[in-house]
Amino acid sequence: MSIFKFVLRRLAFGLGALIAISAAIFFVTQGLPADPAKTILGRDATPENLEALRAILGLDRPLLSQYFGWLTDVVRGDFGTSFTTQMSVSTYLGPRFGNSLFIMLIGTIVSIPISLLLGGYMALKRDSLFDSSSSFATLVFAALPEFVMGTGLIVIFATTVFQWFPAVVFLDEGAAPWSDPMGVVLPITTLVLGCIPYVSRTMRASMVEVLESDYIEMARLKGVSERNVLLRHAFPNALGPVFQVSALNIAYLVGGAVIVERLFNYPGVGSALTDAIRVRDLPVIQFLSLLIGSVYVLTNLIADVATVLVTPRLRTTLK
């Protein structure tokens, strides 16, 4: 099987997963004990206008018909209208999506190299003081929920010990997140601290395994320089499992952003999701759930392909 066929196959699996996710999201959210018509009309609701709105929204149609109608609209790029803001979902979430993407992207860019270097160095210095103390530290950070880490950062750097950074993020209407660079430091740091333990520990374990492998020993016996052993043979082969964990971490960032955004009052899709759940704004909940699901599928797809590309053994298998 060529790499091209492999990618196509993975894409087909991804698409199937997305359809299954979309069905799960739709039926679960539509099954919530909420009347969308009542949500929209609020206290202005009368039996007559509730009935009329239910008909407009198609809520009087069978659930399956509603699902296919919704799915068709989604494929066309029409994600519906937010019940509470009365804006199209894409208009409402567009700027928020950009805001979330910004902190997630920076979080990824910062956390992945740090994790790889840290994990790799821990493996090289296996059983040293550095290794054991780093292992302990990453274990502690891995065990801490984001809101605890975030709160700790706020207490230390924003409210109680020092007042170096803002505790929450205020973005003016339409302002980009980089317009408040100080404001995004703590949310991004929280995300980074949440990611580093998993990736670095996986990198360490993978690197240790590779360094103990026969082909590394062979390379050393052949007199290949240690630098080349590490960079040309050990490091690429150790990256395979790391890609998988990194993919999960990126997907985690989307979910983790929900907590981080709430904690820092950051105007992203995470805070929009919590707000939408509170007010039962179904179009927003459905879109964001689908978005998070898509990120999971896509990042895993990319990780699978990247793993194959960087791992000589797997590349050979495909040929």
Place this chain on the structure above:
Amino acid sequence: MEEHDDFIIDVSRRNFVKGAGALAAGLGLAGFSSVGAYAAPMAPKKGGTLKVGIVGGTDDIIDAQYLFKLADVLRLNIGWEGLMNFDNKFQPSTEHGLAESVEVKSLSKYVIKMKKGIEFHNGKTMNMNDVIFSWQRLVDPKLPGTKGLGQYLSPAGLKKIDANTFEMNLLQPNADWLTSISQYANTIVPVGYTRNGPQVGTGPFKLKSFTPGVESTHVRHANYWDSGKPYLDGVRVINFSSTDALVNALLAGQIHAAVGVPAALVPVVKKNKKMKVIETSAGKIAPIVLPIDEAPFNDKRVRQALRMIIDRKKIIKQALSGRGTVANDDFSPLDANYNANGYVAKQDVPRALALLKAAGYSKSNPLKFTLWTGSDNFPEVAKSFAEQVNSLSGGVAKVEVGIPSDYWDTKYMAKNVGAYTTYWNPKPYLVQAGQMLDVYDETHLAPKGSNNPYRKWYEQALAERNPAKRRALVKKMQAYHNVNGGYIVPFFLNVIDAHSTKVQGLEQRPASLNLDTFGMHFKRVWLA
């Protein structure tokens, strides 16, 4: 929409109104407690924008006369004013209102003279048509949320007398009417006002921008009628998704004031020398409701047993971090008639168990029911109550707590679901009784048309102008309610806010609304 539906109650009457002060003089301030002392105010300084934080979301609204949530209450108070307000002693007063004077012709006829030269935010001078329109909108039966006022006043009862005066002819006598019209949501708007139209009021700040779930900005009303005020150039209301973020922003100096600080975070705020906490106990309650005509609560012994078995101080400690005061199933602690019987709901576990036994309950046949509550309706209270009943009854009573996401839609005031929780902002005894009887009949104590003595005394008291006779009637009502009622009121909740020391003009005084009645439309507030 549960919080919405519940707050509809607030729209009409759920804010504090003191008992019939204008008619019956001399109401005291029993029951008020405060925390900390405020220094003498310094000379006001002009300028600056006050940044106020509050929990809110995309379902926030701005409407001059209706509201769903606390954030809506805040914004309403910034831009709009009513005929009357409450003075520092909780007496209905025209000092901060748009009325010049109110003459009580009888308990069902009130003549109101307006202040002159009041200008709306759009430059239009307020006239009598605006005033009549505003009150027609408030009592219009076609508009939702009017049933509180609408049971006393119909649009036809409003009559213009001259360019500056009008009268209200009530459908029935109401000795508490002045306290009702003094509520903050009963505001004056220009003719033609709608929620979706221009947001124009007479308040000290006019709306500049509003993005639900994000913020609203309000700028100084240059032609505001109260000379020299407001001191601030503007107010910025910033929404927070959680109370944690709200308090963090305050402590980090990103906002000047936080509305609605959770009891558990008060010690954290108090540790900061640059912060002040305003904490008042004006009588907000979170009762457990036992519908008295539904099993198992239709047995008076069951209701009495549940009242007796609980340790109220422990509930306050567990559910409110200690920030509340014990209540004895009564309400309205600021009413001069509060607890006229001196009734104390003492914990008496053996007697409670005896009552349950007499009612036929035992370990093999326990009293079972679900106590429903909402996640925004003090669920900790329900949990603490259930925990105590279950442990202290030794298995004779088994209470489950249910916290469905659609509590306000499906459980609150629903038939035969079990017990449930509610909450009420402080108000005088008779106003609260009226709400319970005719607007939100939670306990089914004395439905309309019944011969129940509680209702009879209530109607007599409303029509009674003699304070002593009214007091006697209220005393009878309280005694009856203590024995036969369906409320368990374990405590009065504290209303807690905080602000930086830079904010001046806020004081710790009795107030049912947060932040010292929002600094009386923030016109008393300035930044040092």
